[in-house]
Amino acid sequence: MTTATTPPTLSASKGRDLSGKRPSLVSAIGGQNLSLIGALVAVLAVFGALNHNYLSLTNMQVIAEAATITGLLAIVQTVVIICGGLDISVGSQAGVASVVSAMVFTSAGSNPYIGMAAAIGVGILIGILNGAIIVYGRVNPTIATLAGLAAYKGLAQLISDGRAQGYVLNNAVFVFLGRGKIAGLPVMVWILIAVAVAVHVLLKYTDIGRNIYAIGGNDTAARLAGININKYLVAVYALIGTVAAIAGILLTARTGSGQPTSGSEGLELKAITAAALGGCALKGGKGGVGGTLLAVALLGCLENGLTVQGINSFWQNVAQGALLVVAVVIQQRRNGERAIGLPA
Numbered sequence: 001m002t003t004a005t006t007p008p009t010l011s012a013s014k015g016r017d018l019s020g021k022r023p024s025l026v027s028a029i030g031g032q033n034l035s036l037i038g039a040l041v042a043v044l045a046v047f048g049a050l051n052h053n054y055l056s057l058t059n060m061q062v063i064a065e066a067a068t069i070t071g072l073l074a075i076v077q078t079v080v081i082i083c084g085g086l087d088i089s090v091g092s093q094a095g096v097a098s099v100v101s102a103m104v105f106t107s108a109g110s111n112p113y114i115g116m117a118a119a120i121g122v123g124i125l126i127g128i129l130n131g132a133i134i135v136y137g138r139v140n141p142t143i144a145t146l147a148g149l150a151a152y153k154g155l156a157q158l159i160s161d162g163r164a165q166g167y168v169l170n171n172a173v174f175v176f177l178g179r180g181k182i183a184g185l186p187v188m189v190w191i192l193i194a195v196a197v198a199v200h201v202l203l204k205y206t207d208i209g210r211n212i213y214a215i216g217g218n219d220t221a222a223r224l225a226g227i228n229i230n231k232y233l234v235a236v237y238a239l240i241g242t243v244a245a246i247a248g249i250l251l252t253a254r255t256g257s258g259q260p261t262s263g264s265e266g267l268e269l270k271a272i273t274a275a276a277l278g279g280c281a282l283k284g285g286k287g288g289v290g291g292t293l294l295a296v297a298l299l300g301c302l303e304n305g306l307t308v309q310g311i312n313s314f315w316q317n318v319a320q321g322a323l324l325v326v327a328v329v330i331q332q333r334r335n336g337e338r339a340i341g342l343p344a
Contacts, residue, residue: 073270092150123245178256
């Protein structure tokens with residue numbers, strides 16, 4: 001009679017890949033993330049050498065606060081890109097939420113919770129509307145959300161008469177959100193961390209996350225596997241609306257009033273650029289929160305460094321556009337995709 005024993009190959013292979021070797025640093029962190037870390041270190045070194053105040057704790061907190069709203073939108077942009085979609089209207093959604101939070105706050109007897117709840121409710125409705133147009137109207141996500149970019153921007157301007165609305169810095173809750181700190185870190189940064197951790201766990205450790213990757217990787221196979229793609233898409237866009245509303249509330253808290261366009265305009269480009277730089281494949285099925293956050297940090301440090309050096313802000317837009325093109329080109333080369341119009 002023989003006794004069953006654990007095959008030695010199983011215990012020996014623990015912590016190693018199939019070849020028997022331990023994973024390298026590159027494979028553990030990811031080549032994309034290492035490239036971003038290298039670029040981030042280079043940016044910090046260059047601007048730190050040019051201005052000794054650049055690497056100060058105060059300036060690092062300024063960068064973190066400024067990058068928070070972009071980071072929130074980039075995280076949910078990552079989710080929708082992984083799912084094979086896109087949302088160009090996130091900046092306009094944040095603008096609507098910002099105005100609603102301030103206006104309802106003012107009209108509801110300066111109750112911050114009612115104002116925030118109204119903003120989040122509007123954000124969810126906008127997200128569901130976007131998802132329904134894409135799924136049931138059979139409209140391409142880029143076209144649908146491009147229309148939303150204009151429509152929601154116009155809506156924010158209509159309900160606010162094109163001006164900043166309300167004043168919230170006389171309220172302790174909004175002041176705490178916009179300027180408070182916990183353990184030395186701004187509250188806004190803690191909110192970003194909480195959302196990032198929640199989305200990372202959702203994507204990496206739940207069936208929902210695995211299904212999102214499956215939909216973006218091969219929607220036909222996902223449908224044959226029994227995944228309700230329509231339901232997932234609407235839910236993902238509802239998630240975008242929710243987080244965009246949170247970003248709008250933080251924008252209100254940071255600026256002191258509801259902003260229909262100022263502060264939210266251009267956020268969609270930053271969010272998409274960060275997601276692409278972070279390793280999201282624009283065709284879907286690939287990406288992660290970690291890479292996106294590194295890209296957000298890189299963009300934030302670059303933008304702040306250019307500002308500190310007194311460089312014309314228009315060059316920041318040029319830099320963002322160039323980085324987006326570079327990110328897409330790198331993706332195409334890594335995936336072996338043929339350049340349009342050129343022979344294979």
